[in-house]
Amino acid sequence: MKTIGILALQGDFDAHRKAVERAGGRPVEVRTAKDLDACDGLIVPGGESTTMLKLLDIENLTEPLRQFAARKPVFGTCAGAILLAHSVTKPAQPSLNLIDIDVERNAYGRQIDSRITRVQAGDDELEAVFIRAPKILRVGSGGKILATCDGDPVWVEQGRHMVTTFHPELTQDSRVHQRFLEKLTT
Numbered sequence: 001m002k003t004i005g006i007l008a009l010q011g012d013f014d015a016h017r018k019a020v021e022r023a024g025g026r027p028v029e030v031r032t033a034k035d036l037d038a039c040d041g042l043i044v045p046g047g048e049s050t051t052m053l054k055l056l057d058i059e060n061l062t063e064p065l066r067q068f069a070a071r072k073p074v075f076g077t078c079a080g081a082i083l084l085a086h087s088v089t090k091p092a093q094p095s096l097n098l099i100d101i102d103v104e105r106n107a108y109g110r111q112i113d114s115r116i117t118r119v120q121a122g123d124d125e126l127e128a129v130f131i132r133a134p135k136i137l138r139v140g141s142g143g144k145i146l147a148t149c150d151g152d153p154v155w156v157e158q159g160r161h162m163v164t165t166f167h168p169e170l171t172q173d174s175r176v177h178q179r180f181l182e183k184l185t186t
């Protein structure tokens with residue numbers, strides 16, 4: 001069984017723990033660099049990306065996370081996607097540049113900042129929960145768009161890494177977490 005680390009500094013890491021179990025993986029919470037040693041992949045959850053960036057720094061986890069990502073898959077959801085992006089706007093902030101996408105934070109406006117909708121994933125539809133979601137403005141040529149919502153990419157993978165701007169851990173559908181688990185074996 002594959003062990004999936006879930007960055008547990010802030011945000012909805014507990015929902016990911018349950019989602020990883022539903023998908024057939026073994027979740028472990030990651031709070032220190034040493035915790036990463038046991039992991040085959042890592043999930044960076046939703047939450048507040050500015051706070052998470054600061055906490056990564058305070059816990060001396062930024063560099064270990066980069067080193068981990070150079071060898072193993074990382075999956076970022078919502079705030080996690082913002083952290084993994086190449087560049088971030090509104091407001092601009094540093095990011096880890098693990099996946100070649102540009103994102104704009106809180107891009108869907110106050111009125112519709114949180115919603116449950118269906119997104120198009122190839123020939124399939126997927127229920128998706130958006131909470132103050134970022135918008136993916138650009139996907140680099142190496143990126144593969146796995147789902148869209150009203151024409152915007154909302155699930156992208158590039159090489160070993162993957163992001164969603166929605167929260168697959170908040171629905172019972174395990175397909176997104178299963179795809180991440182599959183990436184661990186390749």
Ligand code: GLN
Pocket residue numbers: 045046047048049050077078079080082105106131132133134
């Ligand atoms: N709006 C948050 C941010 O910019 C992300 C929201 C989320 O992760 N649900 O960090």
